[in-house]
Amino acid sequence: MAGIRVDPATEARVRAAMSSTPRADFLPPEVRHLADADHPVMIGWNATNSQPSTVARMLELLDVQSGDRVLDVGSGSGWTTAILSVLAGDEGAVIGVELVPQLVEYGNERLAETGTRAEIREAVSGVLGLPDEAPFDRILVSAQAATVPTQLETQLAEGGRLVVPIAGLMTVVDMRDGLPHRRADAGIYSFVPLV
Numbered sequence: 775m776a777g778i779r780v781d782p783a784t785e786a787r788v789r790a791a792m793s794s795t796p797r798a799d800f801l802p803p804e805v806r807h808l809a810d811a812d813h814p815v816m817i818g819w820n821a822t823n824s825q826p827s828t829v830a831r832m833l834e835l836l837d838v839q840s841g842d843r844v845l846d847v848g849s850g851s852g853w854t855t856a857i858l859s860v861l862a863g864d865e866g867a868v869i870g871v872e873l874v875p876q877l878v879e880y881g882n883e884r885l886a887e888t889g890t891r892a893e894i895r896e897a898v899s900g901v902l903g904l905p906d907e908a909p910f911d912r913i914l915v916s917a918q919a920a921t922v923p924t925q926l927e928t929q930l931a932e933g934g935r936l937v938v939p940i941a942g943l944m945t946v947v948d949m950r951d952g953l954p955h956r957r958a959d960a961g962i963y964s965f966v967p968l969v
Contacts (some may be wrong), residue, residue: 802818819877843912855870858891913926918968920938
């Protein structure tokens with residue numbers, strides 16, 4: 775399977791945003807020495823901070839534009855939320871949602887300490903995303919689903935994009951003319967399950 779083509783300018787923007795958002799700032803002190811390793815790092819509460827190369831690919835596929843409203847589902851320690859905030863710029867807005875209350879607190883502390891203009895909210899049991907605050911221009915999901923979550927597709931704005939790992943395949947959903955258009959990227963990925 776061929777990978778989805780990404781504009782080199784998007785790749786460069788993602789690299790710059792990741793470079794300006796040190797992973798170590800979002801890791802617990804006891805594992806910060808692993809920040810430069812290209813693999814997931816356990817951050818507690820049965821959660822991981824995702825592999826940087828995987829984060830980069832997801833962000834390239836998401837293609838956040840300045841001014842976008844972005845939803846980060848499964849925000850964990852807040853690292854991707856912070857990178858998304860850089861990509862969305864001062865005119866954009868980024869909201870993370872996380873199921874684990876301790877991670878919501880931890881992630882918000884990291885965002886505050888790094889001066890990131892974004893927030894993480896505790897997910898409501900049985901509700902995926904933030905339907906009351908939709909639509910979003912971009913939605914990133916850092917947890918694996920068995921099928922495309924239609925609850926999140928309905929939260930996309932016209933012209934919006936969702937990136938979510940589905941059964942190991944990174945899947946891109948574009949909302950055009952009120953209909954979701956789905957395609958899968960090359961490669962196999964492993965994530966914690968989407969709950």
